[in-house]
Amino acid sequence: MWPDSDLKVASLVSNGQHPKSGRSRRASQDARAVELALKMTGRAARVIHVGTGHRDSGLGQYLGMGLPEITLLNADENADAVPVLVDHLKGTDLDIVLTGIHAEQGEASGMVPYLLAEHLGWPLVSHIADIQKVEGGKAEVLQALPRGQRRLLRVPLPFIATVDNAAAEARQYAFGAARRGKLVDEVIDAPVDQARLEWESHPAKPRPKRLHVAKAKSAADRFKAATAKPQGQGGSVLRDGTDLEKATAIMDLLISEGVVR
Amino acid sequence: MLPEWLLPALVITALGLFAIGALRRILLWRAGRPEPVSLIAGLMAMPRRYLVDLHHVVARDKVMSNTHVATAGGFVLSMLLIIPVHVFGLDSRWLTIPLLAATVIMFTGAVFVYRRRRNPPARLSKGPWMRLPKSLLTFSVSFFLLTLLASDLLPENFGHWVLTGVLLIGVTLGLAELLFGMGWGGPMKHAFAGALHLAFHRRPERFGGGRSTGLKPVDLDGMLGVAKPSDFKWNQLLGFDACVQCGRCEAVCPAFAAGQPLNPKKLIQDMVVGLAGGSDAHYAGSPYPGRDVGQAQGNPHQPIVDGLVSAETLWSCTTCRACVEECPMMIEHVDAIVDMRRHLTLERGETPNKGAEVLDNLIATDNPGGYEPNSRMNWAADLALPLMADKQEAEVLFWVSDGCFDMRSQRILRAFVKILKAANVDFAVLGNEECDSGDVARRLGDDATFQTLARHNIATLSKYRFTRIVTTDPHAFHVLKNEYGDFGGHYDVMHHSTFINELVEQGRINLDRFKGGTVTYHDPCYLGRYNGEYESPRALLAALGIQVSEMERSGYRSRCCGGGGGAPITDIPGEHRIADMRVDDARKVEAETIAVACQQCTAMLEGVVEPRPEIRDLAELVADGLVVDATPASTATAGPSLAEEVH
Ligand code: SF4
Ligand code: SF4
Numbered sequence: 001m002w003p004d005s006d007l008k009v010a011s012l013v014s015n016g017q018h019p020k021s022g023r024s025r026r027a028s029q030d031a032r033a034v035e036l037a038l039k040m041t042g043r044a045a046r047v048i049h050v051g052t053g054h055r056d057s058g059l060g061q062y063l064g065m066g067l068p069e070i071t072l073l074n075a076d077e078n079a080d081a082v083p084v085l086v087d088h089l090k091g092t093d094l095d096i097v098l099t100g101i102h103a104e105q106g107e108a109s110g111m112v113p114y115l116l117a118e119h120l121g122w123p124l125v126s127h128i129a130d131i132q133k134v135e136g137g138k139a140e141v142l143q144a145l146p147r148g149q150r151r152l153l154r155v156p157l158p159f160i161a162t163v164d165n166a167a168a169e170a171r172q173y174a175f176g177a178a179r180r181g182k183l184v185d186e187v188i189d190a191p192v193d194q195a196r197l198e199w200e201s202h203p204a205k206p207r208p209k210r211l212h213v214a215k216a217k218s219a220a221d222r223f224k225a226a227t228a229k230p231q232g233q234g235g236s237v238l239r240d241g242t243d244l245e246k247a248t249a250i251m252d253l254l255i256s257e258g259v260v261r
Numbered sequence: 262m263l264p265e266w267l268l269p270a271l272v273i274t275a276l277g278l279f280a281i282g283a284l285r286r287i288l289l290w291r292a293g294r295p296e297p298v299s300l301i302a303g304l305m306a307m308p309r310r311y312l313v314d315l316h317h318v319v320a321r322d323k324v325m326s327n328t329h330v331a332t333a334g335g336f337v338l339s340m341l342l343i344i345p346v347h348v349f350g351l352d353s354r355w356l357t358i359p360l361l362a363a364t365v366i367m368f369t370g371a372v373f374v375y376r377r378r379r380n381p382p383a384r385l386s387k388g389p390w391m392r393l394p395k396s397l398l399t400f401s402v403s404f405f406l407l408t409l410l411a412s413d414l415l416p417e418n419f420g421h422w423v424l425t426g427v428l429l430i431g432v433t434l435g436l437a438e439l440l441f442g443m444g445w446g447g448p449m450k451h452a453f454a455g456a457l458h459l460a461f462h463r464r465p466e467r468f469g470g471g472r473s474t475g476l477k478p479v480d481l482d483g484m485l486g487v488a489k490p491s492d493f494k495w496n497q498l499l500g501f502d503a504c505v506q507c508g509r510c511e512a513v514c515p516a517f518a519a520g521q522p523l524n525p526k527k528l529i530q531d532m533v534v535g536l537a538g539g540s541d542a543h544y545a546g547s548p549y550p551g552r553d554v555g556q557a558q559g560n561p562h563q564p565i566v567d568g569l570v571s572a573e574t575l576w577s578c579t580t581c582r583a584c585v586e587e588c589p590m591m592i593e594h595v596d597a598i599v600d601m602r603r604h605l606t607l608e609r610g611e612t613p614n615k616g617a618e619v620l621d622n623l624i625a626t627d628n629p630g631g632y633e634p635n636s637r638m639n640w641a642a643d644l645a646l647p648l649m650a651d652k653q654e655a656e657v658l659f660w661v662s663d664g665c666f667d668m669r670s671q672r673i674l675r676a677f678v679k680i681l682k683a684a685n686v687d688f689a690v691l692g693n694e695e696c697d698s699g700d701v702a703r704r705l706g707d708d709a710t711f712q713t714l715a716r717h718n719i720a721t722l723s724k725y726r727f728t729r730i731v732t733t734d735p736h737a738f739h740v741l742k743n744e745y746g747d748f749g750g751h752y753d754v755m756h757h758s759t760f761i762n763e764l765v766e767q768g769r770i771n772l773d774r775f776k777g778g779t780v781t782y783h784d785p786c787y788l789g790r791y792n793g794e795y796e797s798p799r800a801l802l803a804a805l806g807i808q809v810s811e812m813e814r815s816g817y818r819s820r821c822c823g824g825g826g827g828a829p830i831t832d833i834p835g836e837h838r839i840a841d842m843r844v845d846d847a848r849k850v851e852a853e854t855i856a857v858a859c860q861q862c863t864a865m866l867e868g869v870v871e872p873r874p875e876i877r878d879l880a881e882l883v884a885d886g887l888v889v890d891a892t893p894a895s896t897a898t899a900g901p902s903l904a905e906e907v908h
Binding site: 064177 | 609
């Protein structure tokens with residue numbers, strides 16, 4: 001099984017930010033994506049970063065996980081990462097691209113994987129906890145659902161997946177490995193993100209959280225109330241029916257919500 | 262009579278074989294990495310180091326010490342005389358009578374060795390070591406009689422050839438053990454390797470009553486730690502080879518006693534297996550608790566971990582230095598253990614349990630708990646502590662340490678502040694500018710993070726003027742005092758016990774008598790063995806009117822609390838907990854209070870389930886006993902500000 005030398009897996013990594021000190025570090029979800037890639041392909045795992053990274057930043061910590069190299073697509077701060085990545089990924093023969101769910105600093109919109117999937121025409125699986133095996137051009141992917149639930153999906157290659165915090169924790173990074181790993185620069189044409197130039201950014205103000213008062217009789221209820229992720233109201237669960245019917249139902253919903261016009 | 266040439270031939274052969282074996286052994290050591298030593302000065306210093314420093318350690322066991330002097334001294338003297346008498350055939354009473362005397366001395370020593378070996382304590386190795394006293398006896402008796410027969414001291418034709426023949430066999434056996442065995446890895450190897458180890462010791466400062474306990478600086482661009490035996494410095498390998506398997510280290514090791522998989526003697530022997538190549542099948546001492554002997558295999562170029570020793574063995578050590586303190590051969594176990602840990606952490610990224618998380622926190626937030634770096638002063642929000650950034654200058658820089666994040670340690674810190682204020686000390690703190698000292702990172706093998714923290718702290722300290730640094734944390738104390746020097750930070754650092762004791766001696770604070778019951782004192786490893794401060798804490802307790810009921814293991818023999826070297830972080834399971842054993846020591850002297858001088862000791866000992874003696878830091882005991890009115894009112898402002906402070 002793992003590592004599978006025929007498989008080509010890449011993780012996209014960003015520079016993280018420590019929540020307490022604000023120091024640059026490996027981003028926790030991206031590091032899990034690297035961990036998963038290392039598990040699946042060993043040292044053949046490819047790791048790609050767009051930016052002006054240097055090894056004293058979080059990139060060094062990714063290298064310290066035992067990566068021989070990180071492909072560095074040189075782009076300055078104002079660049080839009082999506083077209084850069086699309087150009088790069090089109091020229092490769094990757095089977096799986098892993099990313100975190102969203103970055104720890106900057107825009108952190110979580111849109112990159114979706115935009116990539118759209119441009120490449122690949123399926124996207126969000127919030128995965130693990131990839132269990134790849135067989136006959138399909139991967140068995142474990143998706144993390146709220147409250148510790150898991151769902152097994154079979155996804156055709158190639159695809160993009162975002163890695164959830166439920167995935168295996170990233171291994172310790174080692175100073176020696178970070179020192180040996182290489183940053184392989186690739187000079188590319190990076191278009192400026194025009195939209196963002198017009199934005200103004202302010203440090204976020206912490207907003208007071210509304211406490212959810214749970215009216216529960218037993219400890220078990222209180223525990224449930226405390227741990228439950230908020231669940232959507234209404235809607236319906238379609239278990240039976242053909243794929244077409246399910247897709248139509250979703251499309252109808254999107255149209256009625258005004259997401260698709 | 263037997264042919265004349267037989268005896269000289271035997272002695273010359275034995276000497277020759279010894280020389281070949283010795284050269285071979287030297288080549289084995291030279292497989293290690295280079296480390297410059299002063300050849301001549303080392304060899305010149307060797308006799309003194311042997312006679313004074315080594316015997317200072319050996320003399321803790323008086324009988325053994327005398328035994329060794331007699332046996333070893335007798336042997337060396339005999340060898341020196343055997344060569345002229347039996348090899349060159351010099352027939353003079355001036356030589357034969359001393360030779361006879363030397364063999365008699367050696368014989369007397371050997372009898373004592375023999376007696377000890379009849380019921381050897383568990384810490385001693387058996388196997389070939391059981392043969393050694395017999396060899397010593399054979400050697401001395403045979404040479405005594407042979408010399409007697411060959412001399413003109415007896416009437417002509419007294420000797421019978423049968424007797425001579427038997428004696429020659431004895432001589433052969435004796436020479437085989439004492440000369441051949443010395444060069445070829447027998448028990449007597451310790452004499453040859455030990456002598457050279459003393460000459461080329463990696464910490465020569467330890468001789469002549471000195472102290473050298475700080476870890477050696479690491480070049481982060483060079484090799485990171487020790488992966489295989491040949492990665493050790495050559496004189497470290499030589500040091501391992503000097504081990505006499507006396508097991509004194511094993512007897513004092515807290516991890517061994519707790520049933521964790523560490524035995525310092527076995528560890529050193531496994532290193533010997535590594536440097537010579539082979540397996541530990543011939544090891545005849547106590548194993549690592551819970552592990553079988555015979556599994557370890559290695560050679561100088563094969564990885565140590567998971568061949569010779571398991572990683573758990575290395576991570577069980579609390580770096581308490583009890584073994585080093587006790588070792589008569591002055592072997593440096595802790596250096597070796599941390600060297601190997603460094604490889605695991607910096608090259609393999611395999612720091613067990615909470616290790617990775619703690620190191621990650623230190624890198625990201627400069628404190629092991631991952632707390633907000635700007636919250637270092639929250640513990641003192643109501644104390645209005647002067648900041649160095651405001652004052653720029655103070656007599657005392659109070660190094661707060663990471664105790665600021667821990668509620669129990671905060672009580673110690675607050676007590677110390679109370680004392681500082683009562684004594685009108687001109688002090689200031691660094692506040693949020695302070696970082697972790699790097700102690701834990703370094704003991705966990707992460708010298709990269711240690712150096713980052715050290716350099717950062719040194720840069721911060723260089724901005725301000727102060728006469729000395731005082732801290733309540735012996736680990737920070739040790740690192741600031743002994744390990745920052747290599748990176749350009751030279752300070753006058755004091756532990757709070759020394760400092761408070763000075764205040765008492767100068768009459769700057771007055772103390773009431775302590776009113777509790779029996780008190781014992783637990784010496785923290787990093788204050789005692791690492792820095793030799795045994796007196797001030799006791800003087801301070803005496804100033805409180807306390808007569809310390811000493812535990813059996815106190816002073817330089819103090820048993821570790823289990824909290825050093827990152828051991829609570831790597832948390833290798835054993836049969837007992839070290840802290841429990843330490844509290845049992847205190848229970849044996851019926852102590853109601855254990856006075857400590859370290860926040861880590863406080864945390865470890867307080868973690869023992871009640872009922873147990875109360876754990877109080879010296880600062881807390883002193884703060885409780887402060888007589889505030891009697892403070893000399895040298896400055897008018899002292900009075901009121903004190904009144905506000907009492908919590
Ligand atoms: S330093 Fe302490 S714990 Fe470590 S091996 Fe020596 S005696 Fe044992
Ligand atoms: S290391 Fe030292 S104390 Fe331990 S057995 Fe060897 S000589 Fe004795």
